[in-house]
Structures are given as structure tokens and as C-alpha cells.
Amino acid sequence: MNCMSEQLLKGVRVIDFTDFLAGPYVGMYFADMGADVIKFENLRSGGNFVRNARPKEKNSGLSMYFQNLNRNKRGVALDLKQEEGKRLFAELIKSADVLIENNRPGVMKRLGFGWEECRELNPRLVYASISGFGQYGPNSHRPGYDLIAQAMGGSMSITGWPGSEPTRAGMAIGDMFAALNASFAICASLYKRNETGKGNHIDVALVDSIVSGMEAKMMQYLYEGVSPVPTGNKYISSAPYDSFKAKDDYFVIASGTDKHFQNLSAAMGMPELAQDPKYIDTESRKKNADELKAIINQWASDKTVDEVVEIIDKAGIPVGPIYNCERVCKDKNIVEVREMLVKVPAPKNHPEAPAELTVLGNPIKMEETPCQYYKAAPDLGEDNEDIFKALGFTDEQLAHYREIGAMN
Structure with missing residues (x-):
């Protein structure tokens, strides 16, 4: 069923300037709900690092890690080290409602597209930054991945079995918590923008997100003076x-x-x-x-x-x-009734791939505005021409930009 006209975020344009997990997951949520999410990738580096991440579809070699997180998105690829690439990206920012980035603090500023610069280009822009330690503070310059967040946010100290070494959660909870926090903040900022006409700068840190998720465990330390320890699968507040x-x-x-x-x-x-x-x-x-x-x-x-x-x-x-x-994949209630495994058409430029790819369904179910799955992840720069023509660039200009390597 194609219900694009019914989708919740139809008409919202999002620039997804992210890699790895937390940022792309935010973009995935918006794309599933009908936003026009434009996946930006660095042409000079060959695109997102995770384009080659395992697991891969065996016939085409497509990264299913990348496909799962970037379904429903369109794609552009530019060289932001060139002035012509910067010009193209600036025009894209002027057209957007949201920009998501998960670079180390300072990277976007050096490229010429930090919050202040983007606000000048588009005062209505909601600009979401996701990083390990946040945009300010003594640790803000440090790189921070999910494992670091779980370690410094406290969750590894309470995970595992009594007497075992600190253990990370089996899934990337720092990335996932940060993605959900950023998604909520973006939606709240868009709602407020309807009243003020102004955008917002959102700063979400993976470490902060883990600390927030420690809830009762942190309260135990604050009000009882006891640092919780691993208890295996046993809850300390009830039994069995x-x-x-x-x-x-x-x-x-x-x-x-x-x-x-x-x-x-x-x-x-x-x-x-x-x-x-x-x-x-x-x-x-x-x-x-x-x-x-x-x-x-x-x-x-x-x-x-x-x-x-x-x-x-x-x-x-x-x-x-x-x-x-x-067993998850064989549970019909999860897979079929709750639609947690869904199909998207394979990328059109990969005829060796099966006709459809299986990706994870969105966990949010909405009666009036259901999530839809209609497009595979874009190839590198797949939608450059369509997107920049719609912004007013001519065929001749785009041919020139391709010739000098500002875009592909």
C-alpha cells in the first residue's frame, strides 16, 4: 500500500549529514514517516564508511547495515573542499527544515556549515548535533563511540553477572538512546517553530543519553550512597x-x-x-x-x-x-502481525540483487499515518541531478560541477 499522502512528516525536508548509527537512525525515523530525507555523503571519501559494513547481501554485495538505516532516503554526494561543492550544499540548506550531523564538534564549523553559518543561510533550520560528549565541556573535542558512552555513562558497571568484568549491552544502546533523544528534540523544535518561525540548535551526547537511561540505578547512588553492581538477569526490586x-x-x-x-x-x-x-x-x-x-x-x-x-x-x-x-524471525506475531520485518525494492542500479530486500520495520505503529517502506537506500549521489535541478541549477551548471568533481 502506498499511502505517501497520509504520512505524518510529508513536506518536511531533512538533510542527513551523518554516518555510522545514531545519526542515520534519526534520518530513518523521519524517512519512514514521509519526510524528504536527503542523505548527504562526502564524495571525496567515497561516501559513508558503513557503505561497506557487514552483513552484505550475497549476490550484490550491498551492505544491509547501510540499507536498513537508509531506506526511503534520497542521496546527494558533494566535495565540500571545493567552493562549488559548498555553493551547492548552501543552496540545499536553504531548502531544508532539518539538518542532522554526528561529526566530532568543530568539523562542521571548519567545513563552513556550523550552526551559526547555517542559521545565517536559513533562520528556520532545526540543526541537530549528535556526538560522544556534546558540543561544549572539557571532553567535547574527544571522539566518542557507543562503547565509550556505555563505559562513561555507567551502564557497563551494572551489566553482566556478579563478579564479572564490566560488560557492554549486546546492542548499541548509547547510539540508540541518542538517536531517539535527537528525534524527539527535532520534532519538538519543529512544533515550536510553527509559533516562533525560528529554528533551533539541538545538542545530544551519547554519554548524556546513557546517564539519563540509568534512571533508578543513579537514584540508588544519589539517595542511598550505594553504587549498583551487576546482578545478572535478576531485578533487585522484585522476585521472581x-x-x-x-x-x-x-x-x-x-x-x-x-x-x-x-x-x-x-x-x-x-x-x-x-x-x-x-x-x-x-x-x-x-x-x-x-x-x-x-x-x-x-x-x-x-x-x-x-x-x-x-x-x-x-x-x-x-x-x-x-x-x-x-527465533525472532520465526515469530509470526513479531514479523507479520507487527510488521517488524518488511520489504523494500532493491536499488535499481543493482540488477544482481533480489527484487526485494528485507529490512527491519519501524516500531512505531500509527493508525492514521502509518510508516511506509518504498525505496532502498540511495547509491552514492544517486539523486544529485533531480535535487539540484529542483533547486534551480541548469543542466549546464550541473555538468560543469560534475566535470570539476564537485559532484558525481
């Missing part, structure tokens, strides 16, 4: 709230209330557990969580995960298997 072992694999139970535990005990055929002084309330269960885990593991030891989940789910207790990627 942990991972458990069936005969074939692992599963999780999230029993958050006394009523949950009463129902769980009955479902296990051991209603007396809920009356045992060691497990009668949340505080008692927390103190005896390890002993309680052993009881649950023993009960589940002759059952499959699917059998355990069915028994506990029927009793109304939050429960679930622990999926790997394969």
Missing part, C-alpha cells in the same frame, strides 16, 4: 524477576506483585509457596530470590520452554522465552 532454565532452553518470569506470585505458585502446583514466610511478600522473596530460583528451575527441569510459557501465561503472569535472532 529473572531468567530460569527449562529442559531445553532459558525463559524469563517477571512476577512483580504478590498476586502474581500467588498465581505463579498455583500454576506450578505449589500454592503453599505463597504462604511460606520466606516468600509471602516482595521483600521476603527478594531476600530469598536465589533459593526461589532453584525451586522454579527444578519445577521447569522436565518441561520445554514452550510448555513452561504456556502454563505460566495462562495464569496471567508475565513470562516469555529468550529468543535469539532466528
Whole structure:
């Protein structure tokens, strides 16, 4: 279904001057919701670093990392070391509502397109900067990737098993938190612009985003003077709230209330557990969580995960298997009903690729303005001609820019 006219951000133009993950993910959100997202790439360097990132589609060699993050976008490629390239980019900025960049602070300024310069070109521009440590402060000049953010934001100190070395999360949570924070700030700034007519400079740091996500853990230190430590999969605020072992694999139970535990005990055929002084309330269960885990593991030891989940789910207790990627992709509710795997047409210049590429669906579901998936990621500079012609450049001018290497 092509419902472009119904999309939420139709008419918003975004320049995606980003690479790697956090910035492209912001652009992906806007593109999925109908914005005209123009992926800018440096012609001199051959485009985004992640154009060659694994995994790759086996026939065409297309990077599916790049395809997933840059679907629905158009693409331009310029050489900003040339004055002619700068002229082209300046005209693009004048036409835009939003610019997203995730370079190290100072890079955009040196190119001639920092916030102040872009505001002069377009006072209505919402300019979002994503970096490791932010645009100001003693660490602002330092490079900062997701691993650094997880380390210095505190999350590695609470991830893993008791006694283990600090552990990063399995996914890039610093990048993802920063991307979501930037996306919200951009939308809020566009909303405010309707009233003021003025743009805004947004400064999002990966480290700040992790610190914000530490929520209750940081409150524990601030108000109890205790730095939290890794607890594995066990929550310290309730029990049984942990991972458990069936005969074939692992599963999780999230029993958050006394009523949950009463129902769980009955479902296990051991209603007396809920009356045992060691497990009668949340505080008692927390103190005896390890002993309680052993009881649950023993009960589940002759059952499959699917059998355990069915028994506990029927009793109304939050429960679930622990999926790997394969099981996620085989779950019809996730993949088909919730549309978390979707198809986009393969790039037109890659006939060796399959007709459609599978990418991850957008997790935001909206009844009146659904996300759409209609275009693969652009080739390097794929839309240079269409975009700059629409901005008033002639065929002769564009031919000249291509001849001197300002664009391809």
C-alpha cells in the first residue's frame, strides 16, 4: 500500500549529514514517516564508511547495515573542499527544515556549515548535533563511540553477572538512546517553530543519553550512597524477576506483585509457596530470590520452554522465552502481525540483487499515518541531478560541477 499522502512528516525536508548509527537512525525515523530525507555523503571519501559494513547481501554485495538505516532516503554526494561543492550544499540548506550531523564538534564549523553559518543561510533550520560528549565541556573535542558512552555513562558497571568484568549491552544502546533523544528534540523544535518561525540548535551526547537511561540505578547512588553492581538477569526490586532454565532452553518470569506470585505458585502446583514466610511478600522473596530460583528451575527441569510459557501465561503472569535472532524471525506475531520485518525494492542500479530486500520495520505503529517502506537506500549521489535541478541549477551548471568533481 502506498499511502505517501497520509504520512505524518510529508513536506518536511531533512538533510542527513551523518554516518555510522545514531545519526542515520534519526534520518530513518523521519524517512519512514514521509519526510524528504536527503542523505548527504562526502564524495571525496567515497561516501559513508558503513557503505561497506557487514552483513552484505550475497549476490550484490550491498551492505544491509547501510540499507536498513537508509531506506526511503534520497542521496546527494558533494566535495565540500571545493567552493562549488559548498555553493551547492548552501543552496540545499536553504531548502531544508532539518539538518542532522554526528561529526566530532568543530568539523562542521571548519567545513563552513556550523550552526551559526547555517542559521545565517536559513533562520528556520532545526540543526541537530549528535556526538560522544556534546558540543561544549572539557571532553567535547574527544571522539566518542557507543562503547565509550556505555563505559562513561555507567551502564557497563551494572551489566553482566556478579563478579564479572564490566560488560557492554549486546546492542548499541548509547547510539540508540541518542538517536531517539535527537528525534524527539527535532520534532519538538519543529512544533515550536510553527509559533516562533525560528529554528533551533539541538545538542545530544551519547554519554548524556546513557546517564539519563540509568534512571533508578543513579537514584540508588544519589539517595542511598550505594553504587549498583551487576546482578545478572535478576531485578533487585522484585522476585521472581529473572531468567530460569527449562529442559531445553532459558525463559524469563517477571512476577512483580504478590498476586502474581500467588498465581505463579498455583500454576506450578505449589500454592503453599505463597504462604511460606520466606516468600509471602516482595521483600521476603527478594531476600530469598536465589533459593526461589532453584525451586522454579527444578519445577521447569522436565518441561520445554514452550510448555513452561504456556502454563505460566495462562495464569496471567508475565513470562516469555529468550529468543535469539532466528527465533525472532520465526515469530509470526513479531514479523507479520507487527510488521517488524518488511520489504523494500532493491536499488535499481543493482540488477544482481533480489527484487526485494528485507529490512527491519519501524516500531512505531500509527493508525492514521502509518510508516511506509518504498525505496532502498540511495547509491552514492544517486539523486544529485533531480535535487539540484529542483533547486534551480541548469543542466549546464550541473555538468560543469560534475566535470570539476564537485559532484558525481
